[in-house]
Amino acid sequence: MTIADRLSALGITLPPLATPAAAYLPYTRSGNLVFLSGHIAKQDGKAWVGQLGSDMDTEVGKTAARAVAIDLLGTLQAAVGGDLTKVRRIVKVLSLVNSAPRYTEHHLVTNGCSELLVAVMGPAVGAHARSAFGVAQLPMGACVEIELIAEVE
Numbered sequence: 001m002t003i004a005d006r007l008s009a010l011g012i013t014l015p016p017l018a019t020p021a022a023a024y025l026p027y028t029r030s031g032n033l034v035f036l037s038g039h040i041a042k043q044d045g046k047a048w049v050g051q052l053g054s055d056m057d058t059e060v061g062k063t064a065a066r067a068v069a070i071d072l073l074g075t076l077q078a079a080v081g082g083d084l085t086k087v088r089r090i091v092k093v094l095s096l097v098n099s100a101p102r103y104t105e106h107h108l109v110t111n112g113c114s115e116l117l118v119a120v121m122g123p124a125v126g127a128h129a130r131s132a133f134g135v136a137q138l139p140m141g142a143c144v145e146i147e148l149i150a151e152v153e
């Protein structure tokens with residue numbers, strides 16, 4: 001299956017490149033690496049607000065991280081001129097999870113992003129290194145923010 005076939009089978013339409021909300025670029029390229037700025041989870045076009053372990057459970061957080069992955073893929077698609085087959089490898093994902101002090105399932109929330117990247121890009125391209133951190137707060141109260149580094153042609 002192609003990337004387009006996998007997206008279609010999953011019922012996913014990638015969003016267009018979003019306009020940054022502050023003084024930064026949505027992505028930058030250095031050599032064969034593309035660095036995507038952090039994307040916050042959105043629900044109905046607005047920040048998906050919540051704190052894991054307080055007013056949001058792990059499964060909902062995982063769904064939010066999956067939504068971030070879709071937005072990241074949209075940005076990555078723009079960064080490679082509209083053709084995701086130019087992505088050689090998802091190198092690294094960094095996930096920030098807005099969480100209560102005793103919450104310990106950041107890695108499970110982040111799986112929502114990681115699993116979708118592998119499902120769309122295939123294991124050879126989509127499997128990646130990653131870090132998942134709990135933080136006290138994120139912009140606009142978002143529950144999850146994720147950034148990504150990819151190697152491209």
